[in-house]
Amino acid sequence: MEIKKITIAGLGLIGGSLAKAFRRTNPGFTIVGVDSNRKNLELALEDGTVSQAFDRLEDAVSDSQVIFLCTPVSCIPELLIILSRCARPGTIITDVGSIKEGIMKKADELLPQDVCFIGGHPMAGAERSGYHASIAHLFENAYYILTPRTGTPDTAVNVLKSLIASTGAIPLILDPVTHDQMVGAVSHLPHIIAAALVNTVREADGPDNAIQKLAAGGFKDITRIASSNPEMWRDICLYNRDQLLPLISSVIGCLSKISKDLEAGDGQAVESFYMEAKKFRDQIPSSESLYLLPYYQVYVDVEDKPGIIGKVTTILGSHNVNIKNIRIINSREDEPGCLVLSLDDQAAQAKAVNLLNDAGCRAYIR
8 A cells, every 4th residue: 555645633742743754754745634723733734744734533534544643542532433434444543642452442342344443652752742842753763552453454554564664663563451561560650650759749848848949850850750741641540540550559569568667677678679679770771672672782892982982873874874772881790892782683783793893893792
């Protein structure tokens, strides 16, 4: 299927960024924007991102081969009802919600089988919102989870994967329950804990706001996500409560145990509490999950001096070797180098090792 026309419902941060990314990489597309906010539509028309603009979804999907629903999770069921009446057979419909099981069930319930619904969740975003905050490169090197409905043709899945990959994102297929379990633990639960921590400190503060005035550094770092959109996170928590409730119970149990250990003055137990957390935290990859996607890595042993990272990247860039990710190893007891480069494939990995060694850098493959 050759994609010529797509519709994007919701031109906020995610929808606007998708539209800009598609316009940049697929300039021949007809991109139709839908939004209840007239200002978003005007901005997208003015900068040439969308070809047409509508405030009603049913007016915007004629002949569109792919439809992106980039609205809050709570709005998606209503949009699916509309599409059940006007989407043509074979149309690919996808969303960007961070909960998948509930949305997939709604799609099964509301959409005819001849429409291809593929759940989607781009693992990218920002604290800012609205079309004015959208950027074409938002999805570059970010995971983009896809959860196809049972029976979805492979051709439709491959079309959407190719479209997503054109934005620079990394499409991955997961089942909805696994997706919700994973993001519940590493995304949704941290938002709850951050908000709980802020609320706890707020309640402990006095009328002079002395604690608030002292809050900085580490406190602001670990509670940054508490500044996210309250309505959006209300919907996310409610839709994913089946996964979140057991996790919240585990957190309560963990806090109860450390409280008892402190009350008993058990220094060894308190130290163990921090040590186990440190061990697990230190093993988390800096920017990618090796469980989700195997990158081809090159380890480089170089001096710590100004310009050295630029030298390494210039050597590879000048020979068309694309670096997907780069990180510095701070704890190196079992590592053969101080830089780790993540590359596209085995051929790029081998080429990078040869280029860097020829240039006098010590490069290895583990």
